[in-house]
């Protein structure tokens with residue numbers, strides 16, 4: 019069976035500085051994947067590569083068996099909670115309707131179906147009743163829910179979220195992760211998170227992305243265990259948890 023995301027021997031560098039080295043990862047949309055790791059470890063870079071904003075320096079990334087840019091209409095990206103212009107007077111419903119733009123004819127008015135879907139998605143993310151509220155009057159967590167509704171409205175097969183709980187309090191974080199877990203029954207969820215505990219609790223798969231290491235010749239169990247104990251990382255991406263396995267275990271992907 020073809021994986022929805024297939025990353026094979028991926029290398030990436032910015033101006034000659036290697037950021038990701040020999041990354042391998044297979045993902046299916048039934049999974050809730052959390053990408054974790056230290057600051058500067060390469061998480062955002064990896065996400066940008068997967069969604070086609072960056073090109074691999076070496077190796078390949080396939081989304082639904084194709085180059086990411088060729089299937090960009092089948093995925094959605096929810097950035098961190100940042101509003102470029104907080105005074106921009108756009109209503110919640112209009113934000114969600116934007117998710118329907120690719121489905122509508124250019125400059126054509128939204129259809130009845132577009133409105134029905136937008137209302138439905140707002141209900142799904144727990145934001146029913148906020149349709150006419152200005153986006154800049156919502157809390158960070160509420161805004162993220164609206165952006166998730168927009169992602170759902172465009173019929174994405176996988177939603178990628180960059181730190182969806184960055185500006186949300188602890189209770190809000192739990193409820194956001196629970197929402198994502200529920201949505202994962204119908205759509206793939208890939209998030210970047212800094213909170214390993216929450217990620218481990220809600221995600222079905224956790225990949226740890228770290229800075230580059232040059233230890234490929236140490237591919238034996240003893241060396242791996244030693245590196246784990248010293249809190250170093252043996253390879254740049256490590257699948258450290260998969261709920262689909264019968265036993266929680268650590269499995270290296272390199």
Ligand SMILES: Nc1ncnc2c1ncn2[C@@H]1O[C@H](COP(=O)(O)OP(=O)(O)OP(=O)(O)O)[C@@H](O)[C@H]1O
Pocket residue numbers: 032033037055056057058059060061062063064
């Ligand atoms: N546009 C860029 N040009 C050059 N170097 C970059 C660029 N973007 C990121 N980097 C570098 O690439 C490395 C990985 O950055 P990246 O943003 O992917 O890390 P991250 O794991 O997402 O970090 P954080 O948790 O702090 O957001 C860092 O060393 C960073 O300085």
